[in-house]
Amino acid sequence: MMLMQSDIITVLLIAIVIGLLAYLIKSSLDYSKERKEIMEKESRPVKIIAVASCQQNDYTMEREFREGDFIGKIDGACPKCGSQMIIIKIYSLYMETPQKSFKLQLR
Amino acid sequence: MTNMQVGGDWNTILTALLWLVFMLYMLSDLPQKTQFMRYEKGVAVRLGVLEGLVKESISKVKSYLVKLGVSSVDALVNSTLENYFAIEPVSIEPTDIIKRLDHIITVNEDKFKGDLRKAMPNIGRHMLNNIAVSLAVTSALYTVYKILRHYYLLGKKYENWILLMQLYIALPQIVRELLPYVRAVETFAKGIPIGDSAGPMVAFKLVGLSPRIDIEEDTVYSVVELEGRKVYVIKAKGPGATVGKPGKAVAKIAEMLSYNISRIITVDAALKLEGEPTGLVAEGSGAAIGDVGPEKIEIERVAVRCGAPLDAVIVKMSNEEAIKPMVKEIVEGVEKAYQMVLEIIRNRTKPGDNVVVVGIGNTVGVY
Numbered sequence: 001m002m003l004m005q006s007d008i009i010t011v012l013l014i015a016i017v018i019g020l021l022a023y024l025i026k027s028s029l030d031y032s033k034e035r036k037e038i039m040e041k042e043s044r045p046v047k048i049i050a051v052a053s054c055q056q057n058d059y060t061m062e063r064e065f066r067e068g069d070f071i072g073k074i075d076g077a078c079p080k081c082g083s084q085m086i087i088i089k090i091y092s093l094y095m096e097t098p099q100k101s102f103k104l105q106l107r
Numbered sequence: 108m109t110n111m112q113v114g115g116d117w118n119t120i121l122t123a124l125l126w127l128v129f130m131l132y133m134l135s136d137l138p139q140k141t142q143f144m145r146y147e148k149g150v151a152v153r154l155g156v157l158e159g160l161v162k163e164s165i166s167k168v169k170s171y172l173v174k175l176g177v178s179s180v181d182a183l184v185n186s187t188l189e190n191y192f193a194i195e196p197v198s199i200e201p202t203d204i205i206k207r208l209d210h211i212i213t214v215n216e217d218k219f220k221g222d223l224r225k226a227m228p229n230i231g232r233h234m235l236n237n238i239a240v241s242l243a244v245t246s247a248l249y250t251v252y253k254i255l256r257h258y259y260l261l262g263k264k265y266e267n268w269i270l271l272m273q274l275y276i277a278l279p280q281i282v283r284e285l286l287p288y289v290r291a292v293e294t295f296a297k298g299i300p301i302g303d304s305a306g307p308m309v310a311f312k313l314v315g316l317s318p319r320i321d322i323e324e325d326t327v328y329s330v331v332e333l334e335g336r337k338v339y340v341i342k343a344k345g346p347g348a349t350v351g352k353p354g355k356a357v358a359k360i361a362e363m364l365s366y367n368i369s370r371i372i373t374v375d376a377a378l379k380l381e382g383e384p385t386g387l388v389a390e391g392s393g394a395a396i397g398d399v400g401p402e403k404i405e406i407e408r409v410a411v412r413c414g415a416p417l418d419a420v421i422v423k424m425s426n427e428e429a430i431k432p433m434v435k436e437i438v439e440g441v442e443k444a445y446q447m448v449l450e451i452i453r454n455r456t457k458p459g460d461n462v463v464v465v466g467i468g469n470t471v472g473v474y
Contacts, residue, residue, distance in 0.1 A: 013121035027145075048299055048432055067297050070346035071311055072474025086316065090300050090472055092432035 044094050051089040054078035065090060139268065146271040150259050153278040154252075157285065161252045164245045164289045171241065171296045175230060183226050187242045188249045191219050209401035219243075233298070233347030236325070237471065240348035241295045244430075248288050255281070287427035294432050295348045300472035302429040302437050305376040305422040305444065306395075307473040310342035310466025312445045316474070319344065322359050326351035333449070335458025339364075341465045348471035354402030360463055361409040368413040369460035371406065372420060372451055374444055375467035376437075379423035386440030387423040390447060395419035396467045406465070415463075418451055420444050 048065035052075040059080045069075075075085045131137045165184060172180045193215045196207035223239055230238070255274065262270035294301060300308065319327035321344070328341045339360050343351030361368055375395035379385065394406040394417060410417040422440040448464060456462050 010118045010121065013118065013125065016125070017121065046432065065299065070298060070472045070474055071300060071308060072316060072346070089438050090433065091435045091438045092299075093435065 047093045047095050049089075049091055049093060050075075050087050051091075052076075052085040053088045054081060054085055055083045056081050059085070061085065143266065143268045143271065146268060146275040147263060150262075150271055150274045150278060153275075153282055154256060154259055156282055157252050157255065157278075160282075160285060160289050161245075161248050164248050164292045167289075167292045167296070168238075168241050168245050172238065175227070175234070175238075177227050177230075179226070183223075184242070184245070186222075187219075188246050191215055191246070205401050205404050208399065212399070212401065233345075236347030236349045237295050237298055240469070240471070241292045244288050244291050244295065248285060251281070251285060284426060287431050291430040294430075295471055298346060298348070298472045299432045301469060302424045302431060302433055303376045303468040304433060304471055304473050305424075305437055305441050306374045306466040306468035307342045307345060307470035308433075308438075308441045308466070309374045309420075309445050309448060310340050310464065311345075311473050312441070313338065313448065313464060313466075314340045319474075323352040323356045325349040326353060326356040328356060328360060333452055333462075336452055336456050336460050336462050338452065339461065339463045341463065342473075343466075343468075343470040345470035345473045348469055350398075350467075350469050352402060353396065353465050353467055354398070354405030357409050357463060357465060358405045361413060364461050366409075366413045367461055368409070368415045368463055369456050370418065370451070371410050371413075371415050371463045371465070372418045372448055373406065373465045373467055374420045374448060375422075376429055377421035377423050378429070379425055383423055384436070385424050385428055385434065386436035386438075386443075388440050388443040388447060389421050389423065390451075391419045391421070393417055393419050395421050396465075416455070418455075420447050420451075 049062055050065045050069050051060060051062050053060045056078070059078050069087055069090065071087055071090055073087045075087050077083065078085050165188075169180050169184055172183065177183065193211050196204055196211060198204060220235070220239060223235055223242075227235065227238070255278070258270055258274055261267065262274065291301070314329040314331050317329045317331060319329055322328050322341070325344045325347075326341065327344045328339055331338050331340060341353055341356045341360065343349045343353070357371065373395040375397065377389075377395065377397075379387065394403050394410075396403045396406065407417070409415075422437060422444050424437055424440075428434060428437065452462055452464075
C-alpha cells in the first residue's frame with residue numbers, strides 16, 4: 001500500500017516537471033513561430049484588376065493591372081462601337097490558395 | 108524493497124527540487140529577472156522583425172530607383188531617411204499658428220521635392236511624386252523603428268522592466284500595423300490606387316475626363332454642369348501620388364466666385380472602428396480632411412465666409428486598407444459616396460447655384 005502511494009507521488013512529480021519543461025520549450029519556440037505566421041499572413045498573393053469601360057457604356061472589360069495603368073487612362077478602342085475604352089476602376093483581390101476542405105456536406 | 112527504495116529516492120530528489128524552485132521563486136528576485144529576460148528577448152525578436160521590414164522597404168525603394176536609372180541611389184535614400192524632419196511651431200502663443208505651421212510644412216516639402224528633382228532631373232512630375240511618397244513611407248518606417256529601438260536599448264541599459272514590458276505588450280500591434288507600409292512602398296512606386304484614393308475617385312466619377320485646370324501646387328479643378336448647378340470639383344493632380352493643397356484651392360475658387368458658393372461637399376476616406384464593415388459610407392457636417400490643420404481651416408473659413416453648409420461624405424476603412432491597394436469593398440463604397448454627393452447636390456441646392464465638391468486624399472493612380 002505504501003509502495004503504491006509512493007509510486008503515485010513520484011509519477012505525479014515527474015509529470016509536473018515534464019509539464020514545466022514542455023511549457024518552457026513551447027514558449028521559447030512561440031517567438032520564432034509568431035514571426036513566420038505574421039510574414040505568411042502578409043505575403044498572401046494579391047491580384048490587381050483594372051476594369052475598363054466603353055464611353056458609350058456598352059462594353060466592360062476586366063484584365064490584370066499593368067504598370068502605367070491609372071483610373072482615367074484611355075485603354076484602346078471598344079470592340080463593339082469603336083469609341084474609347086477608359087479605365088474606371090482598379091482594385092485588389094486576394095488570390096485563392098487551394099485548401100483541402102473537410103467540411104461535411106449536409107445537403 | 109528495492110523498488111520502494113528507488114521510488115523513495117526519486118521522490119526525495121524531486122521533492123527537494125520542487126522545494127528549491129519554490130524557495131527561489133518566493134524568496135529571491137529570480138522571477139523578476141526571468142520575466143525581464145523574457146520581455147527583453149520578446150522585444151528583441153519583434154524589433155528584429157521590424158528591422159527586417161525596414162531593410163526590405165529600403166531595398167525596394169533602392170531597386171526601383173536603380174530601375175529608373177537614378178545615380179547615387181544610396182546617398183539619396185540615406186539622406187532621406189535621416190533628414191527632412193519638421194519642428195512644430197510655438198503653441199504657447201497661438202496667434203498665426205496655422206500660418207507658421209503651414210509655412211514650416213511647405214518649406215520642408217519644397218526642400219524635399221527640390222532635392223529629389225536635383226537628383227532625378229529627367230523624371231516626370233507624376234513619377235517624382237510616386238517616388239517622393241515611397242521614400243516618405245520608408246522614412247516613416249525607419250523613424251518608428253529608431254524610436255522603438257531607442258526605448259528597447261534604454262530599458263536594457265537601466266534594467267527598466269516596466270519600459271520593456273510596455274514595449275513587449277505594444278510591439279505585436281505596432282508590427283502588424285507597420286506591415287502594410289512595406290507593401291505600400293511598391294504600391295506607390297507602381298502607381299496603384301490605394302484606399303485613401305476614395306475621395307479623388309469620387310471626384311473623377313463626377314468629372315470624368317473633363318479638362319483639369321491647375322489652381323494650386325499639385326491641385327486641379329474641373330467645372331461640370333449638373334441639372335443647372337455649376338459644380339466645381341477639386342482634387343489633387345493625378346495620377347501621381349500626391350494629396351495636393353485642397354484647402355488653398357477651395358479658398359482660391361471662393362475668391363474667384365466672389366464667395367458666391369451655396370454648398371461645399373468634402374469626400375474623404377475615414378478610419379472605421381473595429382467591427383464596422385469596410386466601404387461603409389456615412390454623411391455628416393464639417394470638413395472631411397485629415398491634415399494637421401492648414402488645409403482644413405481654409406475650407407472651414409471659406410464655408411463660414413460664404414455662409415455655405417459644409418457636408419462631409421466619408422468612406423470607412425481600416426488604417427491598413429487606407430494605404431494598401433484599393434479593395435473591392437472600397438470601390439463599392441466609392442460608388443455609394445458618388446451617389447450620395449449627387450443626391451446632396453440635387454436635393455439641397457437649387458439650379459443656378461455654385462457648388463464646390465472636394466475629393467480629399469492621395470490621388471495615386473487616379474487622373
